[in-house]
Amino acid sequence: MSEIRALLREDLQGRTPYGAPQLEVPVALNTNESSYDVPAVVVQTILERVAAVAPGLNRYPDREFAQLRTALASYLTETTGVTLTADHLWAGNGSNEVLSHLVQAFGGQGRTALGFTPSYSMHPIISRGVGTTWVDGLRGAPSGIFDLDLETAVTQARETQPDLVFLCSPNNPTGTALSLEVVKAVYDAAPHAIVVVDEAYAEFARPGTPSATTLLEGRDRLVVTRTMSKAFAFAGVRLGYLAASPELTDLLRLVRLPYHLSSVTQAVALAALEHADTMLGMIKVIKAERDRLVEGVAALGLAPVPSDANFVLVGGLADAGQTWQALLDQGVLVRDVGIAHHLRITAGTPEETDAVLAALAALDPSHRQEPS
Incomplete structure (x- = not known):
């Protein structure tokens, strides 16, 4: 342990800061921002x-x-x-x-x-x-x-x-x-x-x-x-x-x-x-894309959690970390929130919904969680 780190408050030792990846990708759906510019x-x-x-x-x-x-x-x-x-x-x-x-x-x-x-x-x-x-x-x-x-x-x-x-x-x-x-x-x-x-x-x-x-x-x-x-x-x-x-x-x-x-x-x-x-006029469109995400991932055999927010938690994944990387490899950034078998996906524009559903559909079947 370095000298300066040793001076940190004991109750903060070993903790990690909050942070979501900020990456330049074609489709960024990981931080629940709006995909629409300010009018x-x-x-x-x-x-x-x-x-x-x-x-x-x-x-x-x-x-x-x-x-x-x-x-x-x-x-x-x-x-x-x-x-x-x-x-x-x-x-x-x-x-x-x-x-x-x-x-x-x-x-x-x-x-x-x-x-x-x-x-x-x-x-x-x-x-x-x-x-x-x-x-x-x-x-x-x-x-x-x-x-x-x-x-x-x-x-x-x-x-x-x-x-x-x-x-x-x-x-x-x-x-x-x-x-x-x-x-x-x-x-x-x-x-x-x-x-x-x-x-x-x-x-x-x-x-x-x-x-x-x-x-x-x-x-x-x-x-x-x-x-x-x-x-x-x-x-x-x-x-x-x-x-x-x-x-x-x-x-x-x-x-x-x-x-x-x-x-x-x-x-x-x-x-x-x-x-x-x-x-607030953009909300209606975002909610429609959220609901389309729910329907789309369910049609792919995954398990979306019904949402009242501008994102969808998607379950049914064999390994959330591996799927996160596989989606990133296709230019789609979503959020690994640390819940086993789940990833969180922000609702964006219709084009972004198309892209994330296409990326999920392109995944190898091994990314799906086996039925218990």
Whole structure:
């Protein structure tokens, strides 16, 4: 071990950083980005908004990002039917920073966070990064190996008695959504925990899938996180946000860095929210390609997990790593999420769907998992 590595905190020794391959390939479907460029009308508004703030970049940005919080509250109110104000909203440089604020405020040494694996890999990374003990809860329900039913979740919440609980709906990497009954039951079973429902992919959910924002009233420990990276096709901007009780969002000011959202970031996000209908207009096409992926891989004899997100977890592979490489050899980059016999594939353009289905069809039959 090198001298500098030996100085690293003991609880970080041996850990690996988060990261997905960033490779130049014809078809990149590994990071759940949108395959569609930002529309020209939005680009023009972005340029105008940035030009307006540029002369004042010698000054710090609005520390409270008040205009942005108001716009985000209006967007959520319109799309979820839940009346929210700026005081209910918080934002950061991507939802990961928002999650980090939550863990900094309510986690830390001597505290415990519970999540249900497999789920978003950044939840444990962020938690452990500030010394929070992470508990890998288990999924599994009669309806499917990746579902989380009420009884399973409640039992683990009661046994752990955590300080933080992470729920993901739709879940990454499985694409499965949670019922609100599960959220309510976990909230009640962990009476001293901040319960975080990560809804990064909520806009892609199938009809009838409710948002946990509808549960916020009267539940001061409940938090719903969102992002503009996915449905808004804004991954390069890094803007995530949450909705919670005004008292909870106020406490996050204790841990945020000063002026953490730049004037440019605020201006660009406001431009996108001004054109929310245009930005979200791509969702219908992406959902159609997701559903075509499900049908297409099933027709090839593989086992797709029904998805409420902009990706599909595909099972039925003999060796996920070998299949990942075989697809890459054909110019198609997907995600190996570390689940045996499964790969995750982002829903892209119709042409990208054609390409990934053709690449899967071209695989040798040895890539298929033998029936048990």
